[in-house]
Amino acid sequence: MKSLGSIRRDFAPWNDPNAKPYIQFDNVTKKFGDFTAVNNLSLTIFEREFFALLGASGCGKSTLLRMLAGFEEPSAGRILLDGQDLRGIPPHRRPVNMMFQSYALFPHMTVENNIAFGLKQEGMPKPDIEKRVAEMLKLVKLEQFAKRKPHQLSGGQRQRVALARSVAKRPKVLLLDEPLGALDKKLREETQFELMDLQQELGLTFVVVTHDQEEAMTMADRIAIMDKGEVMQVATPAEVYEAPTSRFVAHFVGNVNMFEGKVAERTANTTRITGSTGAQIVVDNGGAAAPNSDIVFAIRPEKIKVSSKKPVDAVNALEGEVYDVAYLGDMTVYHIKLDDGQIVRASALNASRITEDPLTWNDRAWVSFRPDAGVVLTR
């Protein structure tokens, strides 16, 4: 069986036409004065989904989250949660909880009381609160820190308290605003997997805002890539990476080589592209590109093969010169300057310790790729 990229888990309600959406943004617009933070945006999130909003700062992703939490009201459009219109419902009556980027732990309360805060508001009986708090402390492995104040904890521990506090009430939806932003790289990677496990364990719907594509790719079932208040693409991590629908998405997620060009010829199975610098490229999935239209051919560095001799059976092979070599241990990144002047980035996995075909600066080299290695982008 073949699949695009790798499958994270067997969960895809978005492919099921009968699946009931859980969170729905219907033509939502949010303006702050003259500035449009979110522009006529529609989005559907399903129950138990781990959904990521990915974008650069100022793209409107946090505004979207804050509208869901109730801190901002949409200027136009509506937001539905489990079929209920959220308009006019204040934050303290919404069945969603948020984990703040700054953690927003109450500095005058102990870890225990921070976690119990939401439960007390609910009017939960005291023994139940104690039980739930103990459960939460165990979940985030902070049992021995129950009596500490937030300023006596490390950054990672504070992050866990914030997480425990936001899931203590068992909200329908957990909103996470840059949950790992303040952690160092190593801790961040560990915590990513912990968050995924936690989501599975509790069976909650997670909506996470992040600017870190790796974080979104690792954790999310689907990613919405946002730019200037609009959603550019909503898809699984594999689709976003292997089948971006626009230059923006292709550029935003991972590294990419772009060839500007025109569609020279279309047959049933192949599309021939003439690059603006003369390169001839044949691909087997031309998408919606019409003959003679301006397009961009996008291909990821790891899908390009670099060799010192022209590969015999290659459909696409372009000649150039090695411009830069970066050895990163697990892989080597080559920058090849093609004879038409374009620089192509190619990465080779160092699967063995010995390199069969070593290339270095100023060597003549060929780059080659399969007809299904890249995508044709029309926008």
Place this chain on the structure above:
Amino acid sequence: MSNIAITDAAAAPAAAKPFLTRLAAGFVNRLVIIVPYVWLLFFFLIPFIIVFKISLSQTAIAMPPYTPVLDFSDGLSGFFGGFRELNLDNYAWLTQDALYFKAYVTSLVIAAISTVLTLIVGYPIAYGMARAPATVRPTLLMLVILPFWTSFLIRVYAWIGILKPEGLLNQLLLSLHIIDQPLVILNTYTAIFIGIVYSYLPFMVLPLYSSLEKMDYSLIEAAKDLGCPPTAAFWKITFPLSLPGVIAGCLLVFIPAVGEFVIPDLLGGSQTLMIGKTLWNEFFANRDWPVSSAVAVILLLLLTVPIMLFQQAQAKAQEQGK
């Protein structure tokens, strides 16, 4: 902290330097700490000792109007001989006449009520300022400080014009037909409260503002997010976190209000009994310097001892991790 750092930095290369240069560097560093201590010595401790000394002497019809004690005019033997003459008669006198006790208690009560009123008036002002857009905040701060540019005395006098029976307030209320008889406010305790709240408001607002302003607003959002209605969020989050500002503001209002003399004298009329006024009477009307000095010493103890105990308790609480 910084002081230690400076000394260390100066000391490190000092080994090679000549002794005198090192001494000079050490002296410059010390000077920075010495200045405020010298100031306190000359303008607080020495005057206090003089007042304390006078409080132990007896009145006399003389210049100055008391018998000097512990004087060096008779040489050292006279100085030590003076110890035998010392007595606490003036302090005993304060306990015998109920007037002083009443004056102390009234002053404390008036100061306490005024402090609470100032807090009630000042908190919303400080809160509003702290939540105002960052661009307007400096202007609002300026407006709070602005009254200081006019003499305190003139501002208190102005209140007479507002509060007197034919004053601005009564004229306004009469013309609006809210009242048909002029209100008697001037020369009552109400007038004293108005005067104190008005005069000391900035001392309450400024510390409150500074503690509210640095509070992270996302804490309130977090409280709401966890199901806390806005009013409850204020009492559970905002108010406890502003307590340092509340305490500082209350002390800044309460302490001077206890000894306040001008406001009760001008707005409170002749029958108000406050310790500041009693002190003034003893000193200028009765020319009884020893007794008025005793009044002043007791007032000082009354105010500093509880504050010192409070600070000690707070420091201890802080050591235990807040």
